[in-house]
Amino acid sequence: MTDTSSVRLNIDEPRWDQNTFMGRMKHFMSITDMRTVLCSTSELENAKKLVNSYRLGQEPLGTTEEQLWRAKQLYESSFHPDSGELQNVIGRMSFQVPGGMAITGCMMQFYRTNTAVIFWQWINQSFNALVNYTNRNAESDMTPKRIAIAYVTATTSAVLTAIGLKNVLAKRASPLMQRFVPFAAVAAANCVNIPLMRQSEIEDGIMCADENRNKAVQSQVAAAKGITLVLASRIFMAAPGMLLCPIMMERLEKTRWMQRIKLLHAPIQVMMVGCILVVMVPTACSLFPQWNSISTETLKKWEPKKYSDLQDKYHDNMPSTIYFNKGL
Structure with a gap:
């Protein structure tokens, strides 16, 4: 295990490559691990606190990489990704x-x-x-x-x-x-x-976004x-x-x-x-x-008004693909 003071992790991205099936499989095996439902509320809140403090660069001295990944697993399996609220156990x-x-x-x-x-x-x-x-x-x-x-x-x-x-x-x-x-x-x-x-x-x-995760169009x-x-x-x-x-x-x-x-x-x-x-x-x-996509040509065919809005926004830098969260 390494000390995270010298190596900063991208805590907001999955641990494994999401462009491959096996990478996504490992990610969801972690999130859907049924053992996490046995964790106490205080343990889950501590995991959330560690994830949030790491985002701000204020994690406790000596925090290890494995501690961070464990906290991220508990956080993503138990808290709503948008609101950050603790989900009810049965609905997770x-x-x-x-x-x-x-x-x-x-x-x-x-x-x-x-x-x-x-x-x-x-x-x-x-x-x-x-x-x-x-x-x-x-x-x-x-x-x-x-x-x-x-x-x-x-x-x-x-x-x-x-x-x-x-x-x-x-x-x-x-x-x-x-x-x-x-x-x-x-x-x-x-x-x-x-x-x-x-x-x-x-x-x-x-809401769809461009490749840099900037909001593009609905x-x-x-x-x-x-x-x-x-x-x-x-x-x-x-x-x-x-x-x-x-x-x-x-x-x-x-x-x-x-x-x-x-x-x-x-x-x-x-x-x-x-x-x-x-x-x-x-x-x-x-x-x-999870982060799925459609081509802007598809948008042009089925939603010409939205395509026009994209053109007005991006001009010559029109993206060929836009991305969205498909949900679960």
């Missing part, structure tokens, strides 16, 4: 594995009755709404009314999809196919929930791309656990030893989902660069 991305494994495992285990389907889809969408709200863009206009509409609409779409598919498949499909109903419902709900939660970005656009095209990428990554995150576990459980439940421990079927399925999510959460977050 680092809670995706324990929260997701419990809810997803139960959704796939208790799917045989309409009551169970409705209850677990409601629990899942409540969890998703809290995650979306906790990780919202601080500049987005997420009013209580807009949040309520997104929540009710997503929950309703998930329940209707699940119940509709369940009733159809109950008559025509094998028991194995019926196990895939929760995934179809989750995918349908995501297609509703995420765009609605970020509706203000679609309407007003999101773009609806960038917002649409960001939401599409987040939607794809969320479905990708859920797919392996919700598609592989039903096949595995269908085969395991036919064995003699599994038939003797029926009370443990749900815990076993929850643990199976958890093992998959440990890998899939950081993998899905790493699929696309």
Whole structure:
């Protein structure tokens, strides 16, 4: 470990190269590490204090590089990147594995009755709404009314999809196919929930910057791309656990030893989902660069007024690419 008094780190940038998939993977494995949810509030506040003091060049004498990286990990996994406020535990991305494994495992285990389907889809969408709200863009206009509409609409779409598919498949499909109903419902709900939660970005656009991170222009095209990428990554995150576990459980439940421990079927399925999510959460977050981009030619085609604003601002130094934070 080196003394940071002689080597200054760029504490505002990720530790690993974000232009490569493996670099992004390492970054998100750090941020989504579920062990960070066990840290006390005082430990998290101390991490924030160290990060902020280092930015000002006022860190305690003898602070090591590893201490700084640890503080940065705790800070980025627990505090909102825009407002700097401490996030609620359940809504943090680092809670995706324990929260997701419990809810997803139960959704796939208790799917045989309409009551169970409705209850677990409601629990899942409540969890998703809290995650979306906790990780919202601080500049987005997420009013209580807009949040309520997104929540009710997503929950309703998930329940209707699940119940509709369940009733159809109950008559025509094998028991194995019926196990895939929760995934179809989750995918349908995501297609509703995420765009609605970020509706203000679609309407007003999101701020894009040039290569030097200087604010350039607000773009609806960038917002649409960001939401599409987040939607794809969320479905990708859920797919392996919700598609592989039903096949595995269908085969395991036919064995003699599994038939003797029926009370443990749900815990076993929850643990199976958890093992998959440990890998899939950081993998899905790493699929696309967080600092994403669109070409100004795309802007010229779809938002000529915004392109004209860029020309007025940059003149002969018109950037060929503008960048934006796609969200999670």
